[in-house]
Amino acid sequence: MSDLLLLGIETTCDETAAAVVRRREDGSGSILSNIVLSQFDEHAAYGGVVPEIAARAHVEVLDDVIARALRAAGVTLADLNGIAAAAGPGLIGGVIVGLTTAKALALAARKPLVAVNHLEAHALTARLTDSVPFPYLLLLVSGGHTQLVCVTGVGRYEKLGGTIDDAIGEAFDKTGKMLGLPYPGGPAVERAALGGDPNRFALPRPLLGRPEPNFSLSGLKTAVRLEALRIAPLSDHDVEDLCAGFQAAIVDVVTDRVRYGLRAMRERGHAPSALVLAGGVGANQAVRRALHKVAADGGTRLAVPPPELCTDNGAMIAWAGAERLALGRRDGLEFSPRARWPLAEVDAAQPVPAATLPAA
Incomplete structure (x- = not known):
């Protein structure tokens, strides 16, 4: 498979994030943009993350964060090979916002959708930053x-x-x-x-x-x-x-x-x-x-990974999406957001029938 260019969307907790990552044919990768908008001020007074406030904040800023990520990478939706979004585990309100947005973009741009397990994204980040082999x-x-x-x-x-x-x-x-x-x-x-x-x-x-x-x-x-x-x-x-x-x-x-x-x-x-x-x-x-x-x-x-990639970010979602897409793993628009999704239950990459997906 040739190089893959993916947009990644992360909204599982209190960071609204989007990034564009390139996965090369040899398995190496690079981050073209990585925009993270923290909700620190919205939650600081409560001493912790308030799920309802987090979901509302994602709704308000996600479109702009995605636009900034595409702009910083110098690409458009048409240039992408796929769109990845964290589909869980996490605060379900936020997960719904990010995954629904990704589905809309995938449908409108006729690009494959990759529903990413947030934990798998953390698990694979070192392959992007340090080329760690299995x-x-x-x-x-x-x-x-x-x-x-x-x-x-x-x-x-x-x-x-x-x-x-x-x-x-x-x-x-x-x-x-x-x-x-x-x-x-x-x-x-x-x-x-x-x-x-x-x-x-x-x-x-x-x-x-x-x-x-x-x-x-x-x-x-x-x-x-x-x-x-x-x-x-x-x-x-x-x-x-x-x-x-x-x-x-x-x-x-x-x-x-x-x-x-x-x-x-x-x-x-x-x-x-x-x-x-x-x-x-x-x-x-x-x-x-x-x-x-x-x-x-x-x-x-x-x-x-460097500190900015240890905490929640869009680059790790885009990279995990690219790793899965390189193996033929894509998801249908019916994929449901999940509050719980153990890492051990992430399926090994298997292709999904093309009829369930928008054409690239």
């Missing part, structure tokens, strides 16, 4: 997801472990909110931890040493809350020490769980070409530094 071990860590996944191909994902309660990003955000730090809590906790003593508080490391590479964060979060209540009222120094201790515990848990994940992948007969870190928590520098060593000790390398 197979590899994916650590997906974000506000809503914490998973270790063996990735053996497009649409071929085996979940090795995941969180049994809170996601890591969720634990960061809730800890920040509990300690009175500004929204979003994750980056605020990381900044506060820089000035703190990670050894002041004896915080737990849940599931450390367990052979199944699962995660549990709720007990750690509760331990931070109990320590905060014990020494209240908190000084700035207390908050910094609590953040440093919490982050150190997270790093210890992540490194231990990833070691067991690498072992589990090899036990399944796959030698990982890389350890891939994806999702918003991938921007945390302490986590990155620790995982560089884990990867090296495990005889592989760490691949991490």
Whole structure:
């Protein structure tokens, strides 16, 4: 198949994003535009994302964001080989907005539609940024997801472990909110931890040493809350020490769980070409530094997309769409948006009868 040019649309949470990406015949790619409009101001007063506000904001700005992405890439809809949109998982109102818009554009421009799993987009981004070959071990860590996944191909994902309660990003955000730090809590906790003593508080490391590479964060979060209540009222120094201790515990848990994940992948007969870190928590520098060593000790390398591609963006959706379209995977206009869509349930790429699709 020749080069593919795709528009990608992302609206699963509180970023309205669109991008244009080129996938070359040799499997390499480049980002021609990547426009992300944050809804930070709309949600900051609530200390978290309000689904109804998010969906309304997507409706108001998505057309303009798409136009800006096409303009920045120097292309028109007619130049595209396909249109990709995140079809889930995510806040269903936002998912509906993005997928419906993509269907309308695909129908009007007579271009193939690719309904992309948001998690698969994170999983494949390192192939765009670092040319990572299959197979590899994916650590997906974000506000809503914490998973270790063996990735053996497009649409071929085996979940090795995941969180049994809170996601890591969720634990960061809730800890920040509990300690009175500004929204979003994750980056605020990381900044506060820089000035703190990670050894002041004896915080737990849940599931450390367990052979199944699962995660549990709720007990750690509760331990931070109990320590905060014990020494209240908190000084700035207390908050910094609590953040440093919490982050150190997270790093210890992540490194231990990833070691067991690498072992589990090899036990399944796959030698990982890389350890891939994806999702918003991938921007945390302490986590990155620790995982560089884990990867090296495990005889592989760490691949991490740049920070702007770790958080939600349109380029990752466009790239995942291009990877699937290159294998003949296209979707009909009847494809339904999904609030839940586990990565392990993404089908391996199979072509859809052309009669169900607008002609390219």
